[in-house]
Amino acid sequence: MKIILLISAMQDGGAESVASTLVNAWAERGDSVTLIATFSGRGKCNFAISEKVSFVYLADRVKSRGGRILSVFSRLRALRSLIREIDADVLVSFLANVNVSSIVASRGLGVPIIVCEHTNPLADRRALHWRLLCRWIYPRANLLTLLTHGVVEPFRRLVPGIKHIAVMPNPVPEGLFSERRGTPVMSDRKRLISLGRLHPCKQFELLIGAFASIADEFKDWDLWIWGEGQERAKLEAQIRQSQLRGRIFLPGRTLTPWREMAAAQAFALSSSHEGLPMAMMECMAIGLPIVAFDCPSGPRELTRNGQDGLLVPPGDTRALATALRRLLSDETLRQELGQRAAVSVRERYSLGTILRMWDELFVQVGASARQ
Template sequence: AEDTAGPFARQVPGIRRLAVIPNPLPAPLLDAPLVQQRHEAGPRELIAMGRLVPDKQFNLLIDIFAQLAPEFPDWNLRIWGEGPEREALQQQVARLRLQSRVSLPGRTEAPWEELARGQAFVLSSLVEGFPNVLLEAMSLGLPCVAFDCPSGPREMTRDGQDALLVPAGDRVAMTDALHRLMGDVSLREQLGARGAAAVRQRYALSSVLTEWDELFEAVREGR
């Protein structure tokens, strides 16, 4: 992500030029079916995915979901991933009596399939580098909410055009954004379609390879 360039340059004194080229989307995601929003009554899943570590702030996400759960009885929260925070998070879920609404199923060998079973995706991280999971969720047509953390979400969502971008660490704003998304199927459809179209074009392998070709040509001409 562009936001990583400055810190990296400071770690490598004397670097003359630094170019930023993003990770490409895996090819199968470029033409994968888009998530279809359900209009009828029935269970819906809010998906989160990542290592169960403090920087992902899943404890904050669970607290926020606990606030929203009574108003949205058809929504459940599923957090995919494994890590040292599992026991603490499970205790938190039990303390809030949300065992039937919040699940932590662990790791999955089929993350795209699990993302595609959701109706929305949330990135609650304190910090990221290049959050591939956000990119993959958007490419599948999942409407997304993300903290504007360093780095990646602002760039990936085009300053919040293609997802709901929330000031980093702002619990109230995250609660409001999730409330909007969970309660508005039209908004979910619009964000999902717009996000998928944008990232499938910007992060396609062909687009990323073109950036590499242009960089190599610029370096060659610079010689």
């Protein structure tokens, strides 16, 4: 089968991690796979992409460098030409802006298109024009996927004309299973970690505040937040003010996130909203105990309603500090939660399970390999 997967860029992020996992798996099993990055600035790929995958930057195909409107039309024209040239059996598109462009560019070409939301679309505060475009254009896709069952009916009300919706979770990358929990780089220190963009929706200021409030009780623990983004200066100022610069770290992006997870003792998620958070899923699969805000979509599903991790009310810094105190002080609890999380996540979200679900969707939209 010829498969095109479209995404904005491949620098970092949960959707990007999923994209790399899927295209590599499809290519390895013998499908002809093209990964198209549509971001006009091209960007750098920070994920391992199989040599069997054809990786194309749309920016390399865009000829016009006119004004903004001309640039949009030039990119849509280039994308349409590329889709026609590849002659794929199915298109898979990730993220709202790419979804809209992919539907418009492929209109009339007779290629089934599956568009995928990788955040909670009801809580991500996207701009009004994007909400309207999704409402008008999404119904022209053959199928839309959401990450959790909890957002299906609300999304139907948001986009009433949508034809078909399916729940498609993210897969756990196969390579993650070879990682083994080890000792941290400094053997006398324990690490509480988080990973994600330094963006307001991640609410890392609340995590820093919660950790700072109990730091004196756990002098052998440090907080490491991996990621980069617009909130760096604000978070650095908060760390300076807390006088914990030697115990709270913002080391930036990491190209070896699984290694950092394996070297940690606990993970915290402080987001205001999520889709199905990959960093949290991967930490659980590796056997790391977690504390998470019970934010809309994601943490509750991953932890099976709190069986496999500690959930606290969204945005409640005091409750987060209390849960962290409980987890950091109890090694037995950390071991029990980590073991349950690893078994549960690996059973529900293994790559083989998710690939079979994708194959069912391909059949549903009428995609099949042409002889």
